[in-house]
Amino acid sequence: MKEFITYILQFGNLNQQQLELISNKATEVNLQKDAYFSEAGKIAQQVGFVLDGIVRVCYYNNKGEEITKYFIEENNLVVDLESFDNEIPSSAYVHAITDCKLLIFSKKDWNELLHTIIGWDAIVHKIISKALRQKVERRSPLVSEDATTRYLMFLEIYPNVVNRIPLSYIASYLGVTQSSLSRIRKNIS
Structure with missing residues (x-):
């Protein structure tokens, strides 16, 4: 409380x-x-x-x-x-x-x-x-960016979330397939 x-x-x-x-x-x-x-x-x-x-x-x-x-x-x-x-x-x-x-x-x-x-x-x-x-600030920049940039922005917006939830939900949020998200994650690590 x-x-x-x-x-x-x-x-x-x-x-x-x-x-x-x-x-x-x-x-x-x-x-x-x-x-x-x-x-x-x-x-x-x-x-x-x-x-x-x-x-x-x-x-x-x-x-x-x-x-x-x-x-x-x-x-x-x-x-x-x-x-x-x-x-x-x-x-x-x-x-x-x-x-x-x-x-x-x-x-x-x-x-x-x-x-x-x-x-x-x-x-x-x-x-x-x-x-x-917050909702607008978090959503608006994602609209016009490529998938890699959207993912990097997601990591900034939700730093405490990424390792706690299934990739399928992150992919859905970013508007990409799960396989695309896996490729993006592999390319930036």
Whole structure:
């Protein structure tokens, strides 16, 4: 829990009573490798904070191919925000690619925090803004680069991820085949 408290206090100030209320609403959950935090077609009902492990956000394109949009590692929130906020079915899966330990807030408890704690909505807004900026910064440069450059950029963006997840997910994220990724890795090592 202290990791989450440290994380949220980067975005605003809360007193001890507010922090205790937040702590009381959180549930620590273990999510096994290959389990789903949320699924396409269902309405997201929870907000998570990754204490340990890595999840990925993925979807299936119109050819039925699995595409990895991005990875979420320790000390980051995980939520399908559009689905959660608008109560609409999600278009993506949030998939545990390692065993994960998460703090979970139910929709009811999250909304209660928003209505009870003055300034919580501002903190949440700052967290979401940072996450969206990060997502754009991580994705945009990859679009116009060749595969080798995209892989090298991936190593910079996700230095703690590369040795912990299957190559197939990295290849999917980079938009290359697994055999191409193997060649690239061999050529740069």
